[in-house]
Structure formats: C-alpha cells, structure tokens
Amino acid sequence: MGLLSAAIWMPIAFGVLLLALGRDDQARTVRWIALVGAVLSFLVTLALYDGFKLGTSAMQFVENMPWITRFNVHYHLGLDGISFWFVPLTAFITIIVVIAGWEVITERVNQYMGAFLILSGLMIGVFSALDGILFYVFFEATLIPMYILIGVWGGPNKIYAAFKFFLYTLLGSLLMLIALIYLYTKSGGSFDILTWHKLPLSAKEQTLLFFAFFAAFAVKVPMFPVHTWLPDVHVEAPTGGSAVLAAIMLKLGAYGFLRFSMPILPDASKEWAWLIIALSLIAVIYVGLVAMVQQDMKKLVAYSSVAHMGFVTLGFFIFNPLGIAGGIVQMIAHGFVSAAMFLCIGVLYDRVHSREIASYGGVVNTMPKFAAFALLFAMANCGLPGTAGFVGEWMVIIGAIQYDFMIGLAAASALIFGAAYTLWMFKRVYLGPVTNDDVKGLTDINGREFLMLALLAAAVIWMGVYPKPFTDVMDASVTDLIKHIAVTKLK
Template identity: 35%
Template sequence: MSDFPYLSVLTLAPLVGAVVVAFLPRTRPDLAKQVALGWSLAVLVLAIFMWIAFSAGGDRLQLRESYSWIPRWGVNFTFATDGIALVMLMLIAVLVPLVILASWHDAEGSKRSVPIYFALLLVLECTMIGVFAAADVFLFYVFFEVMLVPMYFLIGSYGGHQRQYAAVKFFLYSLVGGLFMLAAVIGLWVVGGHTFDWQHLVDADINTNTARWLFLGFFVAFAIKAPFFPFHTWLPDAGGAAPAGAAALLVGVLDKVGTFGILRYCLPLFPEASRWFAPWALALAVIGIIYAALLAVGQNDLKRLVSYTSVAHFGFIGVGIFAFTTQAGTGSVLYMLNHGLATGLLFLVVGMLVSRRGSAMVGDFGGAGRLMPLLAGVLFFAGLASLAMPGTAPFISEFLVLLGTFTVNKLVAVIATAGIILAAAYVLWMVQRTTQGTLNPALAESPSMRRDLSVREKVVVAPLIALLLLLGFYPKPVTDVINPAVQATMQDVGRTDPAPAVGNVQEASR
C-alpha cells in the first residue's frame, strides 16, 4: 500500500466533506454534525494506515507524490512526509473528530449556520494537513495563507466577546508574516535554480548574505505564526475569543506550523544563517518562557490564561530547536505533539466549564468541584499535563529539551527551568480558584453547573487522557519516527552532539 496516494487523499478528503456538510439544509443541524464527525473519523482511519505505511528506518521523505501545476514556474503539487510532519498529521487526525464532538452545541446559540460551522472545521483540517504534507515551497506557502481563512471565520462569526477584533488582529498579523515569507519564497526561487522543490533547494548553493536575508523572511513569518515573543500579542485575543474547539485547534495545531516551518525550511535551506541567528532566537525563546508565564499568572480569563501558557511552551520548543542537539531537537518535536494533546484537552475542558457558567472569568467560579467532581478532576489532570508533571507526555518532551540544551548552553537551560516553577504557579492557581475552596453561591443556584461530564464529553476527554498517559510512560513509538528526521536536520545544519565527558567523569571518580 506504499504506492497509495495517502497524502493527497488525506488532504482532499476533508475538503470534500466540507462541501457536503456546507450544502446540507440549515434546518438539519444534527445531520451536519453527524456527517462532519463521520468524515473526520474516516480521515483518522486513513491517517492510521498512513502511519503503518511509513517506515521509521527508511528514506527521509516518504510517501512522495508530485503532480504538475505551473510548469513554467517549476511549481508542482508535491507531497511528502518525514517523521516530524507525520506526527503532526496524526495529531490533526486525532484532534479534529474530538473537537467536532466537543463543539456539538457551540454554534447553536449563534444566528449563523450550524452546517457552515462544521464545514469550516473540515476546511481547516484540509489546510492544516496540506501545510504539513507539502514538499514544494510554493505549495506550502499557499496552504500557509489559505489556512487563515477558515480560522478567521470561526473566530469572527462564531466566537465570543470581541470576536471581530480578535479575528481581524489574527488575520492581519498572519498576513503580514505571510508577506515576509512571500518575498523570501520569490527570492529563494531566483537564487535556487528556478524551482520550488524542497529537495533541490536543500542542495542549492546560496550566497551567505542572501541566505541570511531569506532566513529572516521565513523566520519572521514562522515566529509570528508560532508565536514567539514579541510577536505573540495576537494569540491571547484570538484564543480568548474563539470557540473552545477552534481555540484547541488554533493553539494545538495551527501554531505548530511556525515551529515546523523552522525545522523543515529555515534550518535545512539556510544552515549557516540558522547558526548565525541562533543566539538571537534562543534569547527570544527564553524571554518568551518567562514573560508569558508571568502574564499567565495575572490572567483572570481562563481562555486567555491558557493562551499565554502556550506562548511559554513555544519558548521551550524554540529552545529545543536552536540548541542544535538531537536530544533537544527530538524533545522539541515531541513537545509539539504533546503540547497539542495537553493544551487541546485543557482548552476543551475550559470550554465545558465556560459553557456551563456562561463566563470565562475565574472570579465567577469557586468551589465548582463540589458540584462537578469529574469535570474538576479532568481539569486538574489537564493542568498537570500542561505543567509537564512526571508521568504525563509533556514531561518527556520538556526533559529532553532541557537535557539537550544543558549540554551546550547551561545558562539558557537554567533560565528556562525557571519557567517550570512559574507554570506550577499559574496552573495550580487556576485550578484552586475555579474548582476548589468555598463554593460560590451563584454556582449552586445554576442548574447547568450541576451537570457533570456527559457521555459525549467523556468520549472527548478519554482518548486525550489515555494518549497523555501512554506517551508519558512509553514514547518510543513516536521517538523512533522522530529521531531520524531530527538527526538529518542536524546534519543539514552542520551540528553534531557534544561528546560525553567520560574522561572527566572517570577522573572525578578517582
């Protein structure tokens, strides 16, 4: 089955489903939900078969497909995946059905069409898959830009307070970043031999100064998308205004396009520039860890709080990328996956709380665990996973990032470790203020606050909890896929892991 066009079918299938759902009558919202859920589950099944077809010890880029698009410009519909892209494709395939199930009633309070809401989720899935599967730089850029459209409408049409402001801010920030990338893409085509094929561009000989400018164009676009400090200000607004399911995809997947882009494009295409800019990138990442964590501690809006925690987490991913060791690099890619699972779960659970209370303000809760012990327990688990508690998947990621960074830059690793302490502060503060302590009398008077997790909500959270625990104790199936791609990327950059100081250890033991 390795000859099966997995990536093109996986990309197009959600788009076909979106068209079907969009044309369903507005008077049949339940049918639209059921069709969207069934279609997303079919995509998940196909993704599982794709995972099986991928050989962890095989070529760097596998499942390659290429179809002519604009021959005069050397543009093709070229799809291929390495281990880094593969885990992100699986994350998308897992999260989207759970988001659709969690969003079952999200659009019902809006005057907008329910079928269109779920169609937009499927369009978003199509563009997310396409951006990770593209092996043509121009095709990647097209998906990178088109991906903004469904998320813009999800936030602007179906979001909450200040949704239009948040949607416009999200769109403008991303569009500006896209313009930087477009300039770099055109420059890359000119100096790279009039081709957009990723493999040919990796082998191209580009002048040092030109490469640095091109790197900067790509990096600014990816730093905004991730987002890294100081390009992060759009995320709390967008995450706070978006419906919980859309916010879970925004923070859990869309933002990973930035860090994935750095790994797939910045490092292999511009290795010397990557090394030259690395100290600046590390500085931005470390500042982001501490700054975003401090802002998270002071937030009273649950959704904005979770958004700020993600900015801090992206700082850890950035540290892992620019440490240029295989341990840190593997940790950063694993962090991308585990952060998507943990923050996706946290956003969905926060959405369940907000839908019951009708408010995202921490001060409007208090003692909710007395009325909804199961939901409060899941919130507590999601918080612990978010702060990388041992036994959960994010702990492995954070440990690898810090361990791999410490071998080459002790100062950065030590400062980043301080972010873990701050993470404990903002997560435990959130849990304590919302579910613990004295019961808020207003909660006791609200019938909706007496509803614990429904069967549908249990089906949503159970797979994420299981994956966070499974990968927390046994990440080997994922790391076996990631490691070869990370090692190849480090070879592109021209970095090797520092040799262990065995002699020093033996000397000390004497």
C-alpha cells in the same frame, strides 16, 4: 494520488459537502456527516503510520505531479519523521472538535463543522507539501476558515480579534513569499524544497532569507514580542477554534523553522541562534510570569501556550538531537494538552457563560468527574512525569544543559512558573467550598463531554508513559538534519 492526498482532500471534500447542506433543520445530519468525515480522515492517517518505515530520513508516501507547468510548480507531497506525527494529530483533534461542538453550536452548524474539516485538510497539506508554492498556498489558506470561525462564532469583540489574527499572520507571510521567489530564481526555476536544501548561498543571502522566513514563522508560533495577537484571539474565538489554534495552527510556524530556515539556511540559523534562544527564554520566563496575573482562564492558557512554544524554538536552535527531538515531542504534547485545557474552559463556559476565574470556586463539589479530568490536564500543563507535558520539556532541558548549563537552568525555571500559574488557577476554580449559586447549580459532564475528555486523557497518558513510538519515527530525520546543518554551505 495516494494515502497522503486522501488525508488532505477527504476532510476538505466532507467540508464542502457540509457547506452544501445549508439549513439548520438538517443539523443532526450535518453533525453525523462531520463526525464520519473526521473519523474516516483519522483512519487514513493511521494507515500512514502502519506503512511508515523507521530508520530512514527519506521522504515517504511521495506524490509528485506537475501543477502549474509554466512556473514549474508541482503538486509534491511527502512525509518524513519530522512532519509525520502532525498529520494524525491534526485529524485526531478534528474529531475532538466535532464532538465538542455537537450540542453547543445550534446555528449555521453546517458552516461551523465544514470550516473545521476544510481547515483540517489544509493544515495536513502544510505538513505534507514539498513544493514551495504548494506550501505557501496551504499555509495561507488556513487563515480563511479560522478567520470565519472567529468572526462568526466568536465573542463580543470577534471582528477585532479576527482582523488582528488575519493581519498579523498575513503580513509576516508576504516576506516569506518574497523569499520563496528568490529561492526559485536562485535554483534555476525550481520550487522543490528538497532541492533548496542543497543551494550554495552566501552569508548575506542566508541572513536576509532567514529573517524573511522568521517574519512569517515567528508570528505564527507566536514568539515574543509578536505574540500579542494570540491572547486576544483566544479570548474571542469559539472553544473549538481555540483548541485547533493552540493544538495545530501554532505548530505551522515552528514546523516552518524545521523545513525551511534550518536546512536551507544552516549558517544563518547558527549565526542568529543566540537571538532565537534569547527570545525563547523571554517567552518561557517573562510570558510565564504574565500568565500568573491573568484573571481570564482563556488568557491564562493562551499565555501558557506562548511559554510552552518557547520551549519548542529553544530546543530547535540549540542544534543537538535531544533538543530538536524534544521540541517536536513538545509540539505534539502541547497539541493534546492545550486542546484539553481550552475544551475544559469551554465546558465551564457553556454552563456559566463566564471565563473569569473569580466566577468559580469549589467546582469539584458539583462536577467531580469533570474536575478529575481537569486535574489531569493541569498536571500535564505543569509538566508532571507520566504525562505528555513532561517528555518534551525534559528532553529540551537536558539538550539545553548539554549546550549551555545556564541556558538549561533558565529553561528549567519555566517548570516552576508553569506549575505556579496552572495550579493557582486550578485551586481557585475547582477547590474549596462552593462560592456562588452558579457553581452550586452546575451539573457534571454528560456522555458526549466525557468521551471528548477521555480521548484526550488517554492520549496525554499514553504519550507520557510510552513516548517511544513518537521518538522512533523522528530519530533518523532529526539525526540527518543535525548532520546537514553541521556541514557549512558558504561559498
């Protein structure tokens, strides 16, 4: 049991401890325990960064021990350059979410904080698992705390949204389970994902397995046309739930393409790349246009997330280093920016109790500090150079142009749509004269909210100005993946 296990089980242990503290009169203690647990978990991930070796695509921090010996299932963990950054990102967003819910959540505080900490550990487990069944257990277990968070602390239609979220994601995952069992039998009784990378599979086998994995991962991303659950869930989810869902949970599906579909099924991935590229471009362009007509701020940012994740899948399936690295960078950047966008909406909702754009206007007059943060995050959502939102999109666009100029041109149009719907929302909510008494009575952000937004602002600017630490970590693994895909596996 090493650092990676600590990163997984420490937040889960703190979450279970919080669940044991069952009374709301202990809320102050609960909040501090949650914050300590989140911070300690994040410090463990920083120790992982300190010990990570650059220039190699080999798995690091590997832990491997028997778990279910009868079926040769192992507790097998490890990180490479592709998966590494999602571990500190998850732990960092968890800190932000704990701070965000500090004063807002007043009932069942222990369950709310505990659910987020347990969810954090489970998501880190997904990014670390190198055994197929272990991956599946972590992948499915993340549904439980998020289902509870939506169903208990959500909006008026929370039960509908929670069921829709659970059913969509669970049904897709059942086909993935069948694929995992097939690979287990094909490999002679091994659930080792790295062993599966070397399996000689026929064209028919690869195609069937590709679509089995696609069913699970496309829903989770979510890709067009199975994206319809996301806006409903975001609208009903509590602010912290929306932040974690957009920042981390959507990445689980995209990560699955990198860990399963592309290295295990390289020929099918190349053969069906045109389909993924087409669906990605539809997400980038059509869903971007859908975002423009939204009247609910959360729905607008939810559709924006679908469009931005379209960039990610586009980058992966053009099969060049810039595209894949750009897709990974975009996932990390979107984690910071989307969390910030939803938390900004949460700040307004806590005061006015409305997410409708028409309920606001002239917020900059009464909340100038908050408006400054909101402007930065809006610019990052547009892909402004110097912010995190620019780096990944630019890399994907350049990679797409190298692959096919027209595809690159179509992808680049998303920058125009992104700027249109984001700036239009910002203009109507924040700029101009004060439009109603609710806005006139607003108070600017307090110290807790300032800290939460300042941490995200620092991350957005740091990644935008100096992305080298992010790309250095992933370079060797991305190069190795490209080489692996280039070698045909058909027998």
